[in-house]
Amino acid sequence: MSLQLSPSDHSTLRHLAIMFALLAGTGVILIIIGTFVWASRAKPTDPLQQQRAGARVTPVSAVYAGSAGKAALAAAAPAAAPKPPAASAAASSGPYSYAADKGKSMFDSTCAACHQTTGEGVAGAFPPLKGNPAVGDANPKAQIETILNGRHGTVIAGKTYSGVMPPFGSQLTDVQVADIANYERSSWGNHAKPVTPADVAAVRSGK
């Protein structure tokens, strides 16, 4: 049996073909619009803000864009991100100042599962950070080292803990570590000397 198409079949096929062409065309236009919207979104130019926004982390959109999407992103990026003049970048950066809201939200999302939002920890498992000697020390080295590299088996204020503190050095920028450390240093009755991102960088580089 051979396939016979009546004139009405032909016109149905033509309609289908036109509908597919329209759908495909709409898809391409949406991709182009999406690329422009992505490319023209506001980007923080201040290095401090970029670090707070987690500049180390690859944007999710870049991870899931697929190879064609990545090519489009790469092509769009240079036009969308004109380099600010060096002088204005330096001026907008300014000195570090502790952002308490960022410190609290990072602590609550990253550390409180073990140390609790009250900073009181869990007896026998996770040490309290309220009144913790490393957090209260004017020299922040032990506190920063713990956050960057993790810790286990230390005697803390005469007690040992069964839990393991995981390392966070690869997830957090120097500014984020400083914000978290300063949140610990100024919460739950703690009053310790603030740390700076430079302190964190020094511990990272082994000084």
Ligand code: HEC
């Ligand atoms: C999975 C549980 C867990 C998480 C999450 C966690 N910690 Fe810990 N932390 C511990 C344990 C357990 C110890 C005790 C380590 C030891 O026994 O040596 C500890 C110890 C510490 C100490 C005390 C170090 C000392 O020498 O007294 C500090 C400060 C600290 N953590 C800060 C943080 C910060 C900041 C975060 C979030 C970025 C965090 N922790 C996330 C479990 C955790």
